[in-house]
Amino acid sequence: MSLNLFTEYTLPPLVSALLFFVLGVFVLRKNKNKALAWSFFLICLATIWWQFCWFILFNVQSAQLASILVRVGYAGIIFISVFLFHFSLILLKDLKVIKTFDKFLLWLAYGLSAVFEFSLFFTNTFVQGYYVYFWGYYPRVGWMHLVYVALTLFLITRIVILLIKAYRKPTTSALQKSQMKYFVVAQIFYNLAAVDFLVNYGVEFYPFAFVFILVFLSITAYIIMTQRFMNVRPVLRNSTVYLSSLIIVLVPALVVKYWLDAVLPSFIYWIDFLAVVAMLSIFPYIRNCVNRFANKYLFSSLYDIKQVVAELSDKLGTTLDTAKIYEVITKILGGALHMKGLSFITISEVKSRYRVPYSHSFTWPKKLAKQPLYDFIFKDFVVKNKILSVDELKAAGSSKAKRLAKDLEKIKLELVVPLIVNDKPIGVMVLGKKESKDSYSHEDLELLRIIGAQTAIALENALLYEETKKFNAKLIKEVDKATHDLKQANQELKTLDHAKSDFISIASHQLRTPLTVIKGYSSMMLEGSFGPMPKPIRNHLRKVYDSNERLIDLVDDLLNISRIESGRLQFNFTSGQLDEMVKGVVEELKPSAAKKGLALKFIKPKTSLPPLKMDKTKLRQVVINLIDNAIKYTEKGWVKVSLRFDGPAIKFCVADSGIGIKDSTMPHLFKKFSRGEKTSIIYTEGSGLGLYVGKMMIEAHNGRIWAESKGEGKGSEFCFEIPISKQQTTNSK
Ligand code: ADP
Numbered sequence: 001m002s003l004n005l006f007t008e009y010t011l012p013p014l015v016s017a018l019l020f021f022v023l024g025v026f027v028l029r030k031n032k033n034k035a036l037a038w039s040f041f042l043i044c045l046a047t048i049w050w051q052f053c054w055f056i057l058f059n060v061q062s063a064q065l066a067s068i069l070v071r072v073g074y075a076g077i078i079f080i081s082v083f084l085f086h087f088s089l090i091l092l093k094d095l096k097v098i099k100t101f102d103k104f105l106l107w108l109a110y111g112l113s114a115v116f117e118f119s120l121f122f123t124n125t126f127v128q129g130y131y132v133y134f135w136g137y138y139p140r141v142g143w144m145h146l147v148y149v150a151l152t153l154f155l156i157t158r159i160v161i162l163l164i165k166a167y168r169k170p171t172t173s174a175l176q177k178s179q180m181k182y183f184v185v186a187q188i189f190y191n192l193a194a195v196d197f198l199v200n201y202g203v204e205f206y207p208f209a210f211v212f213i214l215v216f217l218s219i220t221a222y223i224i225m226t227q228r229f230m231n232v233r234p235v236l237r238n239s240t241v242y243l244s245s246l247i248i249v250l251v252p253a254l255v256v257k258y259w260l261d262a263v264l265p266s267f268i269y270w271i272d273f274l275a276v277v278a279m280l281s282i283f284p285y286i287r288n289c290v291n292r293f294a295n296k297y298l299f300s301s302l303y304d305i306k307q308v309v310a311e312l313s314d315k316l317g318t319t320l321d322t323a324k325i326y327e328v329i330t331k332i333l334g335g336a337l338h339m340k341g342l343s344f345i346t347i348s349e350v351k352s353r354y355r356v357p358y359s360h361s362f363t364w365p366k367k368l369a370k371q372p373l374y375d376f377i378f379k380d381f382v383v384k385n386k387i388l389s390v391d392e393l394k395a396a397g398s399s400k401a402k403r404l405a406k407d408l409e410k411i412k413l414e415l416v417v418p419l420i421v422n423d424k425p426i427g428v429m430v431l432g433k434k435e436s437k438d439s440y441s442h443e444d445l446e447l448l449r450i451i452g453a454q455t456a457i458a459l460e461n462a463l464l465y466e467e468t469k470k471f472n473a474k475l476i477k478e479v480d481k482a483t484h485d486l487k488q489a490n491q492e493l494k495t496l497d498h499a500k501s502d503f504i505s506i507a508s509h510q511l512r513t514p515l516t517v518i519k520g521y522s523s524m525m526l527e528g529s530f531g532p533m534p535k536p537i538r539n540h541l542r543k544v545y546d547s548n549e550r551l552i553d554l555v556d557d558l559l560n561i562s563r564i565e566s567g568r569l570q571f572n573f574t575s576g577q578l579d580e581m582v583k584g585v586v587e588e589l590k591p592s593a594a595k596k597g598l599a600l601k602f603i604k605p606k607t608s609l610p611p612l613k614m615d616k617t618k619l620r621q622v623v624i625n626l627i628d629n630a631i632k633y634t635e636k637g638w639v640k641v642s643l644r645f646d647g648p649a650i651k652f653c654v655a656d657s658g659i660g661i662k663d664s665t666m667p668h669l670f671k672k673f674s675r676g677e678k679t680s681i682i683y684t685e686g687s688g689l690g691l692y693v694g695k696m697m698i699e700a701h702n703g704r705i706w707a708e709s710k711g712e713g714k715g716s717e718f719c720f721e722i723p724i725s726k727q728q729t730t731n732s733k
Contacts, residue, residue: 017051024045043084051210053072092163116144128141163184341431390413412432417431519549522544576612576614596636621697634659639655660712660716670707675688
């Protein structure tokens with residue numbers, strides 16, 4: 001035997017055997033556990049067997065060897081049809097088209113194949129001998145071969161019927177359908193290889209079945225790459241890109257080289273050298289182009305879900321800007337899915353009001369004129385958190401759905417992905433067809449589901465942030481306005497207060513003169529300056545005089561208040577002895593205390609007091625008021641006045657056994673016009689001004705004034721203290 005390897009006749013079977021080997025091993029390695037991959041590998045194995053045996057057969061010179069090889073080669077061919085059938089059954093397993101009959105048929109086919117194998121090796125009924133053609137030996141077949149051809153035809157017909165049935169099922173996804181379409185075409189090519197049978201019957205032509213099986217191989221590789229057929233991952237992509245680039249560079253380079261060799265034979269070496277340099281320099285560029293082209297049109301569904309999701313999380317996590325979110329999603333999704341357009345529709349709180357805040361290469365109608373369409377999308381799909389695919393919609397059956405599917409197709413829309421946060425739809429993401437026109441795969445939908453959820457949360461956050469920002473701005477505006485209003489109101493109040501003070505001041509001044517005149521004349525009359533007066537008239541006059549005194553006090557208080565509030569109260573500080581002044585006042589008030597049967601006592605300071613800088617008139621007024629109050633608000637018992645020099649301050653107190661002060665009254669005591677609850681019953685004429693004026697006076701002396709009481713009916717004590725060191729030295733405040 002002499003082998004004449006690698007002629008144009010022997011090479012084709014070798015090449016196809018090698019390619020099938022690569023594909024078979026590749027699919028198997030990436031899908032180790034899958035029955036589908038195994039059955040595909042068996043098809044490849046049988047094909048390799050067949051092609052490799054033919055490669056050897058076409059090379060042998062010995063008739064004896066040829067008579068063995070024709071049988072050994074057929075041993076592989078016999079199994080191809082049953083393996084194809086088995087593969088189809090596994091492929092269609094979940095689509096509910098396979099009947100018990102098919103299972104029976106499968107076993108029968110295996111059984112018959114075994115019978116064929118038997119007759120192949122032990123009888124002459126399958127292969128009878130060989131023909132010698134111009135390219136070499138080729139098997140000559142017997143009647144059993146006809147049975148084999150019949151079985152093959154039957155199995156192929158059954159495969160086609162099953163595929164058509166599965167294709168028509170509404171439950172079959174668009175991706176499965178397109179896989180099936182390709183698979184049917186691939187099958188047809190594989191079965192065209194059966195023309196080689198004619199050669200078995202003496203028709204002489206070179207058995208070019210390898211052309212058809214190579215087409216089958218290419219289509220299978222294509223569906224594996226683009227349709228996620230049998231889940232083969234992107235490794236295949238890189239090798240394909242590399243190989244295609246190599247062919248693109250190599251073929252023209254070789255053509256040019258041979259042409260130049262012929263035209264310029266003397267420069268052969270230079271031409272070779274230049275060809276190599278040219279190829280090397282152009283290769284990376286070509287590979288890039290092929291890669292880009294392939295990514296866009298062939299491998300649009302080849303991406304790594306985890307990687308895409310991670311990239312998206314990364315980018316979405318750093319922004320609260322809706323525009324940026326839309327951009328990021330367009331870029332990342334575009335990179336993975338290569339869709340023709342992407343758009344977002346949001347739904348506002350006021351239901352049924354839609355907005356398209358972002359649209360990327362989408363022929364989206366400007367005004368959302370098709371309200372029913374959006375209502376349909378939102379009410380029927382989004383709330384169910386389901387991705388709406390136009391394919392499914394068309395298959396849904398209802399005429400309304402079909403009409404809407406048409407509308408969606410018109411605007412080239414393919415998928416609608418709901419954006420839902422906490423069961424509340426906030427909008428949808430709308431995708432156009434893929435650039436490659438392939439359908440969206442299960443994996444694509446899975447990716448979109450994950451991205452939809454992520455996007456929804458990111459958008460919701462961004463929208464909330466925007467809302468908060470807007471609310472903040474609004475709040476600032478309102479606070480500004482309120483502040484302005486308050487300032488204005490305050491100004492108005494100040495003006496009013498001023499007017500009131502002026503009024504009181506003027507009124508009091510006008511009152512003071514006649515009151516002084518009344519006081520002067522009534523006092524002179526009481527003293528007898530106008531002659532003796534009968535006793536009853538004198539008593540009445542006394543009352544006039546007392547009431548006039550009270551009026552004068554009241555007017556004085558009012559005048560003081562208006563002066564204090566307008567800052568016009570003048571103080572005249574001189575040095576003096578407080579104890580002397582207090583003693584004088586106590587003496588002065590003793591008669592009125594005695595009138596009520598009260599004991600008014602002055603407890604003198606144990607140590608002599610230092611001189612105090614004070615406005616004597618005003619401080620005297622305070623002392624009088626405090627002692628007078630104690631007498632007024634004590635029905636029986638005593639009033640004790642005390643003075644002492646306590647550290648740096650002189651402290652004055654008036655204690656009584658009178659009506660006491662309720663806790664609730666305490667905080668209001670030193671306020672303007674404030675009187676205790678039951679006070680007015682005991683003493684009707686009070687104005688509630690005395691303590692307020694007193695407080696002002698004491699504070700002008702840098703001192704403080706306060707009251708203490710154990711409660712109603714338990715007496716009270718009013719005190720003030722004026723520090724010696726911090727005394728006011730100026731004349732006014
Ligand atoms: P008036 O005595 O004219 O009402 P004041 O400003 O002097 O005004 O006093 C305010 C209020 O403080 C009084 O109405 C009274 O309720 C309470 N008060 C003042 N001194 C005493 C006291 N010694 N015992 C009980 N209550 C007092």
